[in-house]
Amino acid sequence: MTQPNYGPDFWDQRYADAAQDYVFGTAPNDFLAEVADRIPAGGPVLCLGEGEGRNAVFLARRGHAVTAVDQSAAGLTKAGHLAAAQGVSITTAVADLGDYAIAPGTWAAIVSIFCHLPLEMRRRVHAQAAAGLRPDGVVILEAYTPKQVAHGTGGPVNNPSRLMSLGDVRDEFPGLTWEIAHEVEREVIEGHAHSGRAAVVQLLGRR
Secondary structure, three states, X not given: OOOOOOOHXXXXXXXXXXXXXXOOOOOOOHHHHHHHHHOOOOOOEEEEOOOOOHHHHHHHHOOOOEEEXXXXXXXXXXXXXXXXXXXXXXXXXXXXXXXXXXXXXXXXEEEEEOOOOXXXXXXXXXXXXXXXXXXXXXXXXXXXXXXXXXXXXXXXXXXXXXXXXXXXXXXXXXXXXXXXXXXXXXXXXXXXXXXXXXXXXXXXXXX
């Protein structure tokens, strides 16, 4: 089976094809919304693989200075439109996460929602994210686990090396205390691309 190349051209085309619609909707991810009050108030937040901006805009509306990073210029353009429509501003950075330098000791939160990277890149990015937190800062992550292949309701099920098990991904963030660390099955309804029962890992770790 040919594995998709989830590069900038793939995502630019996908977001452009959606036109005025948003592939994953405009509401924030449910897990992020549940735990957002654990982010230190007013602190800056970095959103990794942020796409069309739904989570970044949600956090900006809560008073955070948000930087959204994604490899898709088309996605981040739509993120800017969404922010403007909701009366907030966000900073955007078009970058491959493999090349993006996460400043150490800077962020009140680093958010990774369904950001499925190649394995070696993921390990590097996650280690940088752990080091990028301020004291008391948090990493918030939700991703699909290998069990998602059986569900097929979203995620890179044709490229299972990008899926994340709890044991593996938890160890990729050194030095954090885990307040939430589990695998669960839940309904994920986000736009037209995530729709139905899903197997996910949810993490919240604090520096």
